[in-house]
Amino acid sequence: DTGVSQDPRHKITKRGQNVTFRCDPISEHNRLYWYRQTLGQGPEFLTYFQNEAQLEKSRLLSDRFSAERPKGSFSTLEIQRTEQGDSAMYLCASSLVGNQETQYFGPGTRLLVL
């Protein structure tokens, strides 16, 4: 069990560019969550998947954001036409159905939009 991994760990981009982040959950975990964390705040829920199905999306997830989990394993979060307000830490977490109330977090991807 190698834990939840995220790639890249840091990303700097210019406003208007698209970025994509990847999350690899703990191997047997069928739930995967994305959060956004800004400086001095707690994580804010964005969306979650159970296997390949995206079951819930926050209103924070604007049309510029899209997430996928095509084979129920890793997931990607894409932000199109990035804005400076998108600068944040993007956290991924995973859990196991039957123990879904306990999430395990990855190290996060820190995004800076210039």
Added chain:
Amino acid sequence: AQTVTQSQPEMSVQEAETVTLSCTYDTSENNYYLFWYKQPPSRQMILVIRQEAYKQQNATENRFSVNFQKAAKSFSLKISDSQLGDTAMYFCAFTSNTGNQFYFGTGTSLTVIP
């Protein structure tokens, strides 16, 4: 809607002493889970302790224990024999029994002073 409130942005404690971090929450649900997560500087979030709302007994994990007051919707974390490695941001979090969404407080930054 669920909300989680941490009213102590920063706290400090002398090494080997005891400190209590406060958390209150609001929910209309009867079955839910509460958590304390620790986020060390530039490191990933890790689970410290969890509490099931239907259990009256307060959870304990080594030096960490909680005081869960369901009627008052209060969930405080006590750290005994504080160690330098306890220096971190601590987040209180809530989820319903479905684990569909997690709600986090704004965090308490704890510094353990040698």
